[in-house]
Structure formats: C-alpha cells, structure tokens
C-alpha cells in the first residue's frame with residue numbers, strides 16, 4: 001500500500017483473514033499453511049461435481065429473513081455435470097464449445113452470469129446470458145444501448161466486453177450471450193467485507209471512478225446508475241464500471257421528455273435534483289453525485305443516504321447538508337419533492353468531519369464538493385481529479401478523454417423502433433464480433449437499412465489518435481458459429497435492498513431487481529454452517545460451489561487471494577515470490593498499483 005511495507009500488507013491481510021474467515025473455514029486454518037493459493041477460483045476439478053446453478057433450476061427455498069437455503073443447493077440430485085450445464089446454459093450456440101463453463105457468479109434482472117474459460121485464449125471470462133430479450137422493446141433497446149456503449153467505450157476502468165456469440169437465426173433468436181472479462185467481486189461486497197480500508201484504498205478507488213467518469217462524460221455519455229454494485233472489483237484494487245443499461249448519450253437535439261423517461265436509477269445514489277422526477281434536462285452532475293455517495297460509502301462502510309422513499313431520501317440528504325438555498329430548491333423538478341424541501345424546518349449542515357471522524361480531511365473536502373446540493377456547484381470529473389486530494393497520484397493530463405459519441409451511433413434513441421428494428425440492430429451489433437459474417441452481411445447489402453452507424457473499424461480509426469491500442473481489445477477473438485434455441489427467462493425477485501425498486505412519486509416503472517438480500521443471507525447461512533464447500537477457489541476462499549445470485553460476489557469478494565496472473569494485467573500488484581504459497585485475503589495490495597499509476601503505466 002502506498003508507502004507501507006509489505007509486512008504491513010501481510011499483517012493487514014492476516015488480520016482480515018482471521019476476522020472474516022473464522023466463521024466459514026475450518027477453525028484451525030492458518031492461511032499461510034493451509035489454503036491453496038494458485039488454484040483458480042472456478043477451476044472445478046474433474047473429480048468434483050460441478051454445481052453450476054442452472055438458469056432453469058427450481059428456485060431455492062427462501063427463508064423468512066430473505067435468505068436462501070444453501071443446503072438445498074448442495075443436494076447431490078441437484079448437481080449436474082459440467083457438460084450438461086454447458087449444454088443447457090448455452091443451448092446449441094455454436095461457439096459455446098469455445099467456452100468451458102465454470103459456475104454461476106451472478107444474476108441480474110436480465111439474466112444469469114457464469115464464469116468460464118475461453119479455450120482459445122486460456123482467459124477466464126464472465127458470460128452473461130440475457131434471455132428472451134425481445135419480450136419487451138424497451139428492454140431490448142436497453143440491451144442494444146448497453147452492448148453498443150460497451151463496444152465504443154474502451155477504457156481500463158470500464159468493464160471490457162470481449163465477444164458476443166452469434167445467434168443461429170438472425171430473425172428468430174431470443175437470447176444473447178455476452179462475454180466480458182471476469183472480475184472477482186464488486187464494490188458493494190468489498191465495502192461489506194472490508195471495514196478497515198485504508199486511506200490509500202479510499203483514495204485509489206475514488207481516483208479510478210473519477211477517471212472512468214471523465215472518459216465517459218467526455219464521450220457525452222451519462223451513466224445514470226452508478227452504485228457500488230455496478231462497480232466491479234478485483235483483489236488488486238482494480239475497479240471497473242459496468243451496467244450501462246440506463247446510460248444515455250447526450251444528443252443535443254434530443255427531446256428531453258423522451259430522452260429521460262425511463263430513469264429508474266437507484267434511489268440511494270440519486271442526485272437530489274432527480275428525486276421523484278423523470279422529465280428533466282439534467283447533466284453529468286448526477287453521476288458526480290452518485291460517485292460522491294459511493295465514496296462516502298467506502299469511507300463509512302455503509303450507505304450514506306439509505307432513503308426508504310423520496311421524501312425520506314431528501315430528509316437524509318438535508319440532515320447532512322442542511323436545507324438548501326431557495327435557488328437550489330427551484331431546480332428540483334418534482335413538485336412534491338420541491339414542496340417537501342420548501343416546508344422543511346431549517347436545518348444546519350453537519351460538519352463532514354463529525355460524520356466521517358476517521359477520514360482524511362482532504363478526502364472530506366473533495367467529498368463535500370461532490371455532494372453539493374446544487375448540481376452547478378459540483379465539479380466535473382476532470383476538475384475533481386485535479387483536487388489536491390490526488391496530489392502525486394498520476395499525471396492528470398494523461399487520463400484519457402473520449403471523443404463525443406454522436407447520433408451516428410445512437411440515432412436509434414430518437415426513433416420509435418419495432419421489435420424487428422431492435423432485433424436487426426442487435427444482430428448487426430453482434431456481427432461486430434464476427435468480422436467474416438459481417439463482411440458477408442454487408443456484401444448482401446443488409447447493412448444499409450434505416451440505422452446507419454459507425455462500425456468498430458471506423459470507430460477504431462477515429463479513436464486511435466486519443467486512445468491507442470484500446471479498440472483492438474474487444475475485437476481480438478472471433479469464431480465461426482451457428483446456434484439455437486433458448487431457455488425461458490427466469491424471473492427474479494423484484495426486491496432490492498438498495499431501494500432501486502420503488503413506487504415513488506413520479507416513477508414510471510419498477511425495475512425487476514436482483515436477488516440481493518436473499519443471496520446475501522444465503523451466503524451468511526453458508527458461512528455459519530461451514531458446509532459449503534468441496535471446492536476451494538483460489539480467489540474466493542469461501543468455498544461454496546453453489547452460492548448463486550447477483551451476490552455470489554459474497555463468495556467471491558470477502559476473501560480473495562491476491563495471486564499472480566490477475567485479470568488485470570496493466571497494473572502489477574504484488575511482488576513475485578512474496579505471495580507464493582501464502583493465502584491472502586482480498587488484500588488490496590496497493591503499493592505497486594499506486595506506483596504504477598504514479599508512473600503513468602495505466603494506459604501505456
């Protein structure tokens with residue numbers, strides 16, 4: 001860690017190990033001596049039955065506290081062989097044979113995520129299966145938006161979309177399989193599992209988030225749903241922003257009423273000017289607010305503004321920031337929210353040093369800027385990166401910007417599209433990862449429909465000057481495919497512990513949420529029982545082979561070994577030799593990471 005010795009890191013890791021691992025690993029385990037290090041998290045040995053939870057498995061029992069019964073999932077008759085799992089997960093998509101499926105690592109409202117090995121490259125990847133995508137045009141458009149944005153936004157702090165499998169029948173496919181780089185956990189789980197993050201951790205986390213945001217905002221994109229669960233994390237402290245489903249490209253002439261109608265971002269991280277409202281012309285400052293909330297959560301170890309509804313949300317915000325000026329209140333779009341603020345008794349702001357007693361004062365002064373009630377008082381990501389809090393961290397001028405995305409790529413946002421339109425656009429987008437097929441498709445004159453846009457090739461040329469080399473990342477691997485049918489969508493609970501699903505003032509719809517709390521509790525159950533594991537994964541020292549749900553991250557995150565060959569190759573994180581044969585917890589080995597950033601290696 002920045003300036004700290006390797007011994008300090010090891011001490012911290014050992015402390016974490018003892019604290020976190022005690023309930024779930026055999027009592028006498030001494031990390032250095034007994035925990036295998038280098039075995040990949042998901043490397044099921046052939047002698048061990050795979051316990052991949054299939055998308056169509058019956059739902060596990062839900063206990064009264066929302067937990068699921070992990071034991072149920074361990075019954076042998078629920079187990080399937082890996083081959084069976086692969087067949088059923090992939091159905092008969094042709095290039096499925098390229099991926100060796102490992103385990104379910106997450107579930108979201110749109111599908112299930114499995115870890116797998118790409119047998120062409122040996123890389124470990126995350127495959128997101130999105131099922132029945134055309135049941136609803138707006139959901140399909142969200143998926144189109146996300147995959148297109150992730151093709152165009154290439155940055156080390158944004159999750160890398162590597163490949164999308166080719167559906168067999170362009171006009172009839174229902175599911176898609178999107179291949180991402182595999183990350184080990186997410187920030188939500190990291191915060192939960194690591195109560196004693198150091199100041200260096202906090203600073204480096206914020207730095208990466210702002211660096212990503214600078215890039216995203218200069219591309220003219222607003223993420224609009226930044227929250228700890230949408231920030232993937234690795235043991236080496238690498239963070240990557242994901243889930244661009246609610247993102248928007250700010251096309252200047254877009255009518256705002258259409259543009260912003262589906263805004264359903266998670267309430268706890270939602271800027272006050274958006275409370276209760278969807279019909280607003282808002283700015284990139286909404287993402288800055290969310291980053292402020294995330295940073296505060298890193299500092300506090302728990303959410304800063306866990307509002308139960310819009311009114312409560314505003315109460316919590318004003319409890320800390322004080323009641324806003326009448327000018328700031330005027331900017332609140334929703335009338336009910338505005339009235340609520342106007343009728344509040346006058347509250348004085350609470351000093352941030354009181355709320356965050358152990359935080360670095362420099363961190364708090366930046367946090368206050370990020371959490372300014374009035375959006376115009378919040379800094380841009382670039383301005384925030386220049387804050388004295390980051391002095392000495394990196395050469396700011398090297399942090400890449402993007403060229404603005406345009407109507408050429410996102411003109412579809414302004415049209416009313418039929419299911420067939422979206423299907424064609426998604427298929428066309430998928431072809432970007434299948435150059436031979438794309439060539440044939442274009443030769444047949446199919447690419448000249450209503451929706452023209454830049455292909456990856458054009459885009460790379462355009463981007464090359466400002467971000468050399470990054471475009472090729474997503475287009476490196478291709479194969480010939482055919483494929484098949486689908487598994488029906490598995491419905492997930494619409495409960496979200498972070499308040500993202502709510503019938504609030506002005507909200508148009510409720511997103512189907514992840515299975516958050518249930519899975520979290522199931523993991524607790526597993527920890528207590530200690531009966532989880534036949535398989536020890538290298539990075540997840542919790543040994544469940546079958547924890548499922550969006551928060552399988554529980555199993556992945558809390559105790560994650562630092563090991564050579566991390567998926568993040570750009571920032572070396574540990575000293576060779578020192579980690580060999582040693583069990584490490586999610587160790588946040590920041591020393592070299594920060595050094596790498598200092599040296600400007602991040603993007604070289």
Ligand SMILES: Nc1ncnc2c1ncn2[C@@H]1O[C@H](COP(=O)(O)OP(=O)(O)OP(=O)(O)O)[C@@H](O)[C@H]1O
Nearest residue numbers: 106107108109110111113126180181182183550553
């Ligand atoms: N690249 C990845 N590496 C590791 N885990 C991942 C990756 N992508 C997603 N996950 C895991 O899978 C879960 C679900 O993924 P994701 O959030 O993308 O799905 P979604 O359907 O868009 O979810 P949401 O309901 O939040 O919109 C995440 O919470 C995360 O734990």
